[in-house]
Amino acid sequence: MNRLIMTTALVAAGAMPAFAQEVSDNVVKIGILNDQSGVYADFGGKASYEAALMAVEDFGGTVLGQPIEVVTADHQNKADIASNIARQWYDTEQVDAIMELTTSSVALAVQALSKDADKITITTGAATTELTGAQCAPNSFHWAYDTHALAVGTGGALVDQGGDTWFFLTADYAFGYSLEEQTTEFVESKGGTVVGSVRHPLTNPDFSSFLLQAQASGAKVIGLANAGLDTQNAIKQAAEFGIVQGGQRLAALLFTLAEVNGLGLEAAQGLSLTESFYWNRDEASAEFGNRFMERTGVMPNMVQAGTYSAVLQYLKAVDAAGTDATEAVSAKLHEMPVDDVFAQGGTVGANGRLYKDVYLMEVKKPGDSDIPWDYYNVLQTIPGDQAYISPEDSGCPLVNG
Known part of the structure; x- marks a missing residue:
């Protein structure tokens, strides 16, 4: 299969405990699945992967005393390829959550698969409101934007x-x-x-x-x-x-x-x-944007900044839950306010939608x-x-x- 797959492990310096009962497989593993070679490669792409790494680093590199690993792959904007990668990640690579998921067909397919696998998805790259509408799932979340927000903003607000x-x-x-x-x-x-x-x-x-x-x-x-x-x-x-x-x-x-x-x-x-994000809107977003630029050569858009926020909030939820077990982490994701460079005072609805300013x-x-x-x-x-x-x-x- 012609696709790009990368992996990295980020571990804080110092001795690590040999075993932590709260974390499955002694590692918290996050997958960033998106288009890295096609028409949406600039929309999210490899820069979203870098945003995820930034979030892990800013969180401290470990959670509950265990390492955090980020893997990524190119789904080529094809739902079948995305589903095969997600299934492999869940079945053989012990991935706990998949994020980004550019293109709606991909996001819907992976969200459905993740529901059956009892895994978490946080979509930042797809637009359809179906993700938090008729096809919502208890462990799935929609983070950066959707077609309704685009219509309200560019339609209603322009009037x-x-x-x-x-x-x-x-x-x-x-x-x-x-x-x-x-x-x-x-x-x-x-x-x-x-x-x-x-x-x-x-x-x-x-x-x-x-x-x-x-x-x-x-x-x-x-x-x-x-x-x-x-x-x-x-x-x-x-x-x-x-x-x-x-x-x-x-x-x-x-x-x-x-x-x-x-x-x-x-x-x-x-x-x-x-x-839903602009790097030069205020001092905090500018500081984040400049750090992002140093490692990617571009300023972040809402998808990339949203991916940073999604990964960071997921790790906060794991820490608050005291485990990486899906049900407990999902409960925390629904409960906890979202306060970071992407969202200030954000809340997550019962349908998994992040509510924040656009x-x-x-x-x-x-x-x-x-x-x-x-x-x-x-x-x-x-x-x-x-x-x-x-x-x-x-x-x-x-x-x-």
Whole structure:
């Protein structure tokens, strides 16, 4: 199987006890499973693995007197490959928890497998609300963002900023439909109007005809209900048409700092998007961002910072539970507040959703960026209880029986 697998063990200096009854196999092992070679390699990728290592180091390298080990693999955005890796990790490598899980199909498959295996998952890289909705699981958690938060932030909040007429460029498959549908709901709930939409093929190289329709619509906001290279190509070509310079806004419904860096400010300027973390938002996030940059060469986006938080909180829960047993650790993850560089005063709902603030961002003009990676103006802070579906309304059977 063509995949990348890495492993590292981090052990604090000093003598280690020969045996600790509280920790199975005398080691706490965490797996970071994501895309490390495909279209989402910058979205999370190997940098998420480094974020996990940072969390282990910041925690102290051991928990309950035992070493912490982090393993990682590339799932190639394929649910079957991801499931095979997860099964191997659980059956033969004694992995206790799997995290990151970029792409929704992968996350749903591994979460279901983990439920049967009585293991913990904490998803930071996938978007679907199904993870904490109809397919929620007692030992599974959703940490960094989801499609509902993106729709609230980039949809509803932009209407509050004056963007009350919308036109959608939508990828012609289920992910695009969901983004358009959820964003439309929030635009209209705020009194906005959708004046039109057009669907484009997946991995579409030429957006000129679609952008001309969006431009002619006169909509204040052009919503990009797509992802990856499709979003980047649409933004590049929108710059060539002078759409932002002409007074219309581009709203990328799934875009992060990594993709902005890949495009450059000249093409991305004026773009509106939602993230749950920005490295230059305050002193603590800047300190974390600079440490992350030293070891990865990039500043962290919400997926990578979310992975740091997920690993750190998991280790805190193991320590508080006095064991790495799944049920006890899961109970602590539900009970404990989340206070770290990613989330301040965060809480975890009965459906496994982390509730924390998210931020509506606008990408700066090139002349307004003073330092490298200083790409965003924070337009609005959206509280977690507004950004995410409540446990009671999520459709999670664990909440409503």
